Amino acid sequence: MNEKRITLAYGSGGRLTHQLIKDIFVKHLGNEILYQMNDSAVVTLNGRLAFTTDSYVVSPIFFPGGDIGKLAVNGTVNDLAMVGAEPLYMSLSIIIEEGLSLEELEKIVLSIKDAVEESGVRIVTGDTKVVEKGKADKVFINTSGIGVIPNGIDISGNNAKPDEVIVVSGTIGDHGIAILSARKDLSFSADVKSDTAPLNRLVKKMIEAVPEISALRDPTRGGLATTLNEIAQASNVGIEIEESEIPIKDSVKNACDLLGIDPLYIANEGKLIAIVPKDKADLLVEVMRNSPYGKDARIIGRVTREHPGKVVLITRLGARRLLDMLSGDPLPRIC
Amino acid sequence: MNEKRITLAYGSGGRLTHQLIKDIFVKHLGNEILYQMNDSAVVTLNGRLAFTTDSYVVSPIFFPGGDIGKLAVNGTVNDLAMVGAEPLYMSLSIIIEEGLSLEELEKIVLSIKDAVEESGVRIVTGDTKVVEKGKADKVFINTSGIGVIPNGIDISGNNAKPDEVIVVSGTIGDHGIAILSARKDLSFSADVKSDTAPLNRLVKKMIEAVPEISALRDPTRGGLATTLNEIAQASNVGIEIEESEIPIKDSVKNACDLLGIDPLYIANEGKLIAIVPKDKADLLVEVMRNSPYGKDARIIGRVTREHPGKVVLITRLGARRLLDMLSGDPLPRIC
Numbered sequence: 001m002n003e004k005r006i007t008l009a010y011g012s013g014g015r016l017t018h019q020l021i022k023d024i025f026v027k028h029l030g031n032e033i034l035y036q037m038n039d040s041a042v043v044t045l046n047g048r049l050a051f052t053t054d055s056y057v058v059s060p061i062f063f064p065g066g067d068i069g070k071l072a073v074n075g076t077v078n079d080l081a082m083v084g085a086e087p088l089y090m091s092l093s094i095i096i097e098e099g100l101s102l103e104e105l106e107k108i109v110l111s112i113k114d115a116v117e118e119s120g121v122r123i124v125t126g127d128t129k130v131v132e133k134g135k136a137d138k139v140f141i142n143t144s145g146i147g148v149i150p151n152g153i154d155i156s157g158n159n160a161k162p163d164e165v166i167v168v169s170g171t172i173g174d175h176g177i178a179i180l181s182a183r184k185d186l187s188f189s190a191d192v193k194s195d196t197a198p199l200n201r202l203v204k205k206m207i208e209a210v211p212e213i214s215a216l217r218d219p220t221r222g223g224l225a226t227t228l229n230e231i232a233q234a235s236n237v238g239i240e241i242e243e244s245e246i247p248i249k250d251s252v253k254n255a256c257d258l259l260g261i262d263p264l265y266i267a268n269e270g271k272l273i274a275i276v277p278k279d280k281a282d283l284l285v286e287v288m289r290n291s292p293y294g295k296d297a298r299i300i301g302r303v304t305r306e307h308p309g310k311v312v313l314i315t316r317l318g319a320r321r322l323l324d325m326l327s328g329d330p331l332p333r334i335c
Numbered sequence: 336m337n338e339k340r341i342t343l344a345y346g347s348g349g350r351l352t353h354q355l356i357k358d359i360f361v362k363h364l365g366n367e368i369l370y371q372m373n374d375s376a377v378v379t380l381n382g383r384l385a386f387t388t389d390s391y392v393v394s395p396i397f398f399p400g401g402d403i404g405k406l407a408v409n410g411t412v413n414d415l416a417m418v419g420a421e422p423l424y425m426s427l428s429i430i431i432e433e434g435l436s437l438e439e440l441e442k443i444v445l446s447i448k449d450a451v452e453e454s455g456v457r458i459v460t461g462d463t464k465v466v467e468k469g470k471a472d473k474v475f476i477n478t479s480g481i482g483v484i485p486n487g488i489d490i491s492g493n494n495a496k497p498d499e500v501i502v503v504s505g506t507i508g509d510h511g512i513a514i515l516s517a518r519k520d521l522s523f524s525a526d527v528k529s530d531t532a533p534l535n536r537l538v539k540k541m542i543e544a545v546p547e548i549s550a551l552r553d554p555t556r557g558g559l560a561t562t563l564n565e566i567a568q569a570s571n572v573g574i575e576i577e578e579s580e581i582p583i584k585d586s587v588k589n590a591c592d593l594l595g596i597d598p599l600y601i602a603n604e605g606k607l608i609a610i611v612p613k614d615k616a617d618l619l620v621e622v623m624r625n626s627p628y629g630k631d632a633r634i635i636g637r638v639t640r641e642h643p644g645k646v647v648l649i650t651r652l653g654a655r656r657l658l659d660m661l662s663g664d665p666l667p668r669i670c
Contacts, residue, residue, distance in 0.1 A: 008667040009662075011556075011667065011668075012556060012557065012661055012663065012666070012667070013555065013556025013557035013561060013661060014600075014660050014661025014662055014663070015659075015660045015661065015662045016662070017556070018660065036491070037492065037569065038417065038418050038491055038492050039413070039414035039415075039417035039418060039552065040385035040386060040387035040414050040415050040417065040420060040482070041385065041386045042383055042418055042484065043383070043384050043386060044382065044384070045380060045381075045382075045384050046380075046381045046382070047379065047380075047381070048377055048379050049377070049378050049379070049380050049481075050375035050376065051375060051376045051377075051378060051426065051460055051481060052375035052376065052426070052460050053426035053427070053428045053460055053462050053477065053479055054428065055428040055429075055430050055462055055464050055477055056464075057466050057471075059470075078374070079374035079375050080375050082373065082374040082375065083374060083375045083377055085375060091386065091387070091479050092388070093388045093389065093390040093479075094390075095390050095392060124386060125386055125387050126388065127388050127389045127390055129390050129391075129392045129668075130667070131392050131472060131667075132667065132668075134469065135392075135394075135471065135472040136470065136472070136475075137466060137470040137471070140430055140471075142388065142390055142428050142477035142479075144388055144426050144428075144479035146386060146481065149377065156371070156373055157372065157373050217374065218374065220348065221346075221347060221348025221349075222347065222348035222349045222352075226349055230353075234372065267348070324350075325350045325353070326347055326348065326349025326350065327344075327349055327350045327351070328344050328347065328349070331347070332347070332465070332466075332467065333346075333464075333466060333467075
């Protein structure tokens with residue numbers, strides 16, 4: 001094989017590091033702030049800012065519907081959007097296992113470029129490290145992000161109030177099942193793509209139409225059930241959701257049956273939960289359905305005064321089942 | 336052995352992840368912004384901001400003079416300080432290899448706590464991932480940071496001008512040699528501690544006394560020689576340094592002789608290079624020497640019109656030697 005591979009020297013901080021930064025990162029992701037090339041990027045901002053970070057260790061790094069690069073950009077864009085912020089600037093820090101091909105690295109960076117362009121965020125600072133073969137798994141990516149929160153917006157997981165309504169933006173479980181289907185060691189394949197997507201433009205439209213939104217959260221690791229538990233606890237309210245109202249693709253449902261896992265605990269990477277006053281819920285759903293990443297939006301439940309801190313699922317047969325947080329780990333390295 | 340160890344379930348996003356965050360991270364690093372516990376931290380800021388990121392993969396994770404936690408905080412604090420910013424907020428994202436003991440993790444977090452307190456920065460958002468045994472190396476840490484740049488300050492690696500003077504804050508090569516001495520596979524030990532330190536308070540005093548500072552850079556990976564090359568290229572100027580003026584501890588010099596490596600290419604984690612107008616250099620050195628992390632500060636060279644983009648070392652014997660950027664990788668995973 002003649003293809004070029006990353007060696008430890010690419011992480012030395014010397015000539016090869018500079019060449020890698022120039023030939024791959026700056027080439028594809030360059031903008032006038034990244035070009036500053038100082039120890040920190042310098043940007044001008046005013047007001048209430050959102051700041052978030054996530055490391056991505058998903059395995060495999062390429063999967064149906066995306067790859068680790070797209071996931072890393074969209075994930076951080078979404079974390080900013082979930083407090084109502086407009087994502088502006090992002091950092092990109094990559095840990096590479098010695099032996100990764102430059103071709104694979106460039107493929108990931110091109111995917112980052114696409115994701116950055118779709119969401120409108122800019123990568124303004126970065127870092128590259130290389131570790132010996134066997135001391136990482138191909139590539140890990142950290143993205144941190146900064147966004148600006150419009151005046152008057154106060155969206156937080158502890159804002160949910162009794163009688164408010166719970167809206168989900170679309171089908172759940174797609175991402176987790178897509179990752180499982182891509183793992184070679186599972187003799188299982190489902191025709192499911194990851195839902196990884198930037199939700200910032202959807203959120204912007206939602207906030208413009210319904211500034212009264214109380215809480216937003218993207219149900220990633222731990223899935224819908226865990227995220228609703230977080231909101232119930234933070235807001236000290238109860239939550240009830242209707243099993244029959246939760247949108248799940250048939251292929252995801254079948255895969256979950258086969259694997260014996262519950263889709264309510266599977267990670268999503270392009271979905272959100274909104275909690276909103278009852279009288280605004282229909283308007284919100286309508287606005288969401290006009291956006292490509294909200295077209296399957298629907299109301300799935302309500303906030304209650306009863307059983308504060310707890311989430312109850314009302315099954316198709318009308319039974320009430322306590323939905324706990326995820327315990328144990330059915331799906332390691334899903335993001 | 337009965338000690339508790341990190342399992343994959345700690346990275347699931349479910350109950351154990353929440354418990355780990357509460358019992359270790361929030362317990363030791365908590366502040367009112369971190370307590371928000373939303374997908375992003377919300378902070379209010381105005382003006383010119385510095386934004387930076389670094390991932391730390393140093394091996395071993397504990398070494399003379401510090402550990403990966405202290406390094407991760409100080410490194411990002413210093414990157415902010417190098418554009419003149421006051422470090423304010425930091426993110427903390429940890430990738431843990433399954434099997435790390437909770438005791439070791441807590442030791443690292445306590446070290447982070449100390450470093451955070453010394454520099455005055457606050458950790459406001461974070462992330463924890465766990466990967467299978469053999470898919471990482473104990474622990475990798477990413478920190479990203481935000482700081483505010485005072486009005487009127489314009490410090491950048493492309494600002495160096497002919498006839499300006501080059502000041503270094505202290506002895507070079509300490510960090511790299513400390514890491515090598517801690518590696519079990521090297522039959523070598525030197526009585527050298529890492530110089531890892533937060534330089535923000537030193538920089539603040541420097542800027543107050545000499546706001547005309549043109550450039551600041553901390554010579555980490557690639558060492559003094561590589562960093563000076565970066566400045567020479569970015570500013571399109573030549574740089575000359577005097578070998579006899581560069582402060583190096585005897586123990587570091589001896590270790591470098593023994594290992595056959597050049598201290599000018601060894602990483603530092605608590606030192607800086609300042610480029611300053613000639614008539615302000617003595618004042619700057621005096622101010623630096625009054626600060627604990629600048630007590631060995633001295634002038635080591637000058638900026639020239641000649642040989643733009645190149646760095647020349649004037650040896651003890653008066654010979655002129657071209658100092659290139661680091662090529663190859665004498666010291667992998669030094670930070």
